[in-house]
Amino acid sequence: MNADAIIIGAGACGLMCAVQAGYLGKKVIVLEKNEKPGSKILISGGGRCNYTNQFASAEQFISANPHFIKSAFTQWTVDDTIGFFETYGIAGKEKTLGQLFPDDKNAKDVVQVFTSICEDFGQEIRCSADVKDIEILPEGFKVSYEKNGKTVVLTAEKLVIATGGLPIPKMGATDFALRFARKHDLKIIETAPALVPLTITGKDEEWFAQLSGNSVFCEVSNDEISFEENILFTHWGLSGPAILQISSFWRRGETINLNLLPHQNMVALLDEERKTNGKTLLSTLLNRMYTKKFTDALGKFLPLSKPVAALTKAEIDLIEQTIHHFKVKPAGDKGYDKAEVMRGGIDTNEISSKTLECKKIPNLFFGGECLDVTGWLGGYNFQWAWASGFVIAKNL
CATH class of the missing domain: 3.50.50.60 (FAD/NAD(P)-binding domain)
Structure with a gap:
């Protein structure tokens, strides 16, 4: 031997x-x-x-x-x-x-x-x-x-x-x-x-790609588990610690939820702003939390140019859903080349x-x-x- x-x-x-x-x-x-x-x-x-x-x-x-x-x-x-x-x-x-x-x-x-x-x-x-x-x-x-x-x-x-x-x-x-x-x-x-970036294709691909390089602190979750860390937008989808974590629990065809403001309540922030300065534009309020580029991108879904005092209940519900329940359905992952x-x-x-x-x-x-x-x-x-x-x- x-x-x-x-x-x-x-x-x-x-x-x-x-x-x-x-x-x-x-x-x-x-x-x-x-x-x-x-x-x-x-x-x-x-x-x-x-x-x-x-x-x-x-x-x-x-x-x-x-x-x-x-x-x-x-x-x-x-x-x-x-x-x-x-x-x-x-x-x-x-x-x-x-x-x-x-x-x-x-x-x-x-x-x-x-x-x-x-x-x-x-x-x-x-x-x-x-x-x-x-x-x-x-x-x-x-x-x-x-x-x-x-x-x-x-x-x-x-x-x-x-x-x-x-x-x-x-x-x-x-x-x-x-x-x-x-x-x-x-x-x-x-x-x-596992511990791998997720890809976005189809009609949403361009929206994610334009945000490449932007990082946002999020709570990322599915039906099984949630993680609070940064996500990173890339030209092909999503990466960053929170995405890598959820990827180990994600299966193809499933949707994941992004809470883009995990430690604050968007509706409460709107109420507070309405009381102090109702003329504040929604974009101005969101720019306090996010980069201008990210706020501008949210304009695809939200009435950014509207003063907070003029927002309807339906618009407030839409803002709450978009900020706290942003749904993403990844197409796949970056494979073993990028998996940890x-x-x-x-x-x-x-x-x-x-x-x-x-x-x-x-x-x-x-x-x-x-x-x-x-x-x-x-x-x-x-x-x-x-x-x-x-x-x-x-x-x-």
Whole structure:
């Protein structure tokens, strides 16, 4: 045997697994298809890396089995993540909504933590290693990979598949884990892009496109959930944190609701203005809340040039509906190229929640994004990656 375990994938889960295995005195070899480890870590948060969230719990994850991650999150907590990085000189600084970023460091420093520890423990990270075949042996696994045109064969008693999901193919994302799972009759929960911008086509396309670059603080909701953060208008539709969040819960054909003024009551504002200065134009009032460009665009629906005192009840109802219940029916999403994560994946019923070992194939472990565990935007998916890497390492 070449090692105690082979880890396929040097992303967040695979790297944490290698490090934690090193602490426990286990020898692993990590195989990474890309030229360097941690490719997705390096681009996360615009290179700043939102590495966890102070509020992370099972509540912020989508899965066919919402209880699945509770065991992992008990074994490796947010405090464990914070303490781990602080030990290696990365202190967390909260940006908003519990999101922790390295205070005076960045994503490169996060990856450096893992590569340095691996080096200290003698854990090998072999990059540009394209795994071509996995053979299940009576005593373990035989993994064949190609590097520089040559085929290399490794054997180990245990195997970890932490190859991530389908988003950002240009960063080397593949369906490797899903293909392997299907080949061995493991159930897959239907996959789709998540945390992804939404597109608008048809008669509304031009209206959204003219607002490209405008950002508005909103409550975005559907029948299932709501999020309060900024939305960003683009030349092809909608993006921004609140849209990315709702996208994980949106299904094609559904309508989403935008409350364009979540912390104020538009009717009350009109009443107040009517009492103080009824001659104020509706456009003037709306310009206090929005950019002029956005207010002007609302002129497609609203009587902007009318003084507030002259508004009829029907017009006030229209204003209230437009501001607090703006309906959008996206045509689709921007796909895996622009998605931050994948929804769905290998069915968690195929995996032990306590050890992350595959129930049908002993000594095989799955972790990270390839499983049917999808977190909200804001560091939650990293927390799952670290936790799953730790749990697997304990059981190698």
